Amino acid sequence: MSISSRALPLAVLALLLAGPAAAQTEVRIGTASPLSGPGAHQGKDIENGARMAIDELNAQGIAIGGQKVRWVLVPEDDASDPKTGTAVAQKLVDAHVAGVVGHLNSGTTVPASKIYATAGIPQISPAATTPVYTQQGFRTAFRVVANDHLIGRTLADYAVRTLKARRIAIIDDRTAFGQGLADEFAKGVRTLAGPAAIVSRQFTHDKAVDFNAILTQIRGKRPDVIFYGGMDAVAGPMLKQMKTLGIEARFVSGDGICSERLPILAGDALADDKVVCVVAGGIDGKQQAAYDAFVERYRERFKLPVETYAPYAYDAVMVLAQAMRTAQSTAPATFLPALAAVRHAGITGAIAFDAKGDLRNAAMTLFTYRQGKKVKLQVVRGR
Incomplete structure (x- = not known):
């Protein structure tokens, strides 16, 4: 019309x-x-x-x-x-x-x-x-x-003061994230007054599946804690091989492994309180x-x-x-x-955000795993 x-x-x-x-x-x-x-x-x-x-x-x-x-x-x-x-x-x-x-x-x-x-x-x-x-x-x-300065320092403090670690081994996956976080963790350990010492520093890569050589070397150092800088796809198989080798050390890492999939990737190697990880954020x-x-x-x-x-x-x-x-x-x-x-x-x-674009007063949340479930331990603020 x-x-x-x-x-x-x-x-x-x-x-x-x-x-x-x-x-x-x-x-x-x-x-x-x-x-x-x-x-x-x-x-x-x-x-x-x-x-x-x-x-x-x-x-x-x-x-x-x-x-x-x-x-x-x-x-x-x-x-x-x-x-x-x-x-x-x-x-x-x-x-x-x-x-x-x-x-x-x-x-x-x-x-x-x-x-x-x-x-x-x-x-x-x-x-x-x-x-x-x-x-x-x-x-x-x-x-x-939060950035690695805060995360590394927080994890170092928790490993030494709360887990009472005295002998610490460090592994990273040679990526910018993994190596950077491991470096910051190592700095944090060294700045803490006390008997804690880094007894081994090893590396792998982000697509690795065999860790027997580095884990065998680490086993000989009898660590209380193994710190890993990397992602869950590598951490899961690494935990399995730690169990096979009889390594009882606690496993500490950043948010790259702190996922819901880690229990699937690690299987029965993920014993209660075996892993402590941090997510770079926090609420309560x-x-x-x-x-x-x-x-x-x-x-x-x-x-x-x-x-x-x-x-x-x-x-x-x-x-x-x-x-x-x-x-x-x-x-x-x-x-x-x-x-x-x-x-x-x-x-x-x-x-x-601060002048650089970093998060102001950044919070971090520490987690562990129990019965295959991620469990919140505490929220901490960057210092």
Whole structure:
């Protein structure tokens, strides 16, 4: 049916009036993490956490700068490989993302950060702990977890003061994350007054499956504690081989092994209180209810348990959104100052950044495993 010439002005007026209300802008948020290889379960955890945030933001019908926003997730697989990580970073830049949540591994986070910095795109890592990441001076680099300085010192303090370790062996996987964390742990042990000594320093690699040579050498040193810098895909088989060799030492590590999958990877080698690990974040009191609710929503949505990093990825997306709302702009150059000054009550705790982009007053949570379940020991704050 045609519109008469008399009705045309009214139709045009109606379209004009409806135009601003219907105006919509698309905001793309990238995630970069390993979606293939041994770390794929941790990388998918990041993507899933970010996706939950994206869906919740879309459900809220948020308007920024007078336009309703449609949030879109752009996930990429960096395969835990630095070269792939930089290619993925450029791909996200070319896709005109407004921000990136990633990467997981320190070894991919650092080289990728240079590409995001050149493009002026904010990057919030939900997992990378190497101090190098935020020491480069990039105004685009942030993280929502504690760094290795704090984690290494905290684990050293716990090993020496609480576990009463006197003879400590250290193994790392030679990655930027694993070696960096092991170095910080070693520094922490050496700065503590007392009888604790590092009796062996060994290394493997992040895809290793045979540890008999280094574990046999370590067994001869009779350690109380073995510290491992690396991820759960290697820690699980290592624990099995420790049991085979009769090594009774406690196993201490960072958030790379502190996953829900470790009991599956370690099997019956994961005895009660055998492992102590730390996650670079911490909540208690009233915050615990919000975190528990997130975990339940995650399980219902994906039919999987939260591994480690999903809550941090979720918070990272929400922090980006809050900065955009504060600045009333989705342009990175405009909302970056608001991101640097953000104050956000996240499900992982209070989020605010220092001048380098590190988390202020960072909390860490110590865990162990009992009956195959991860059990919280205590929340500590960085000193």
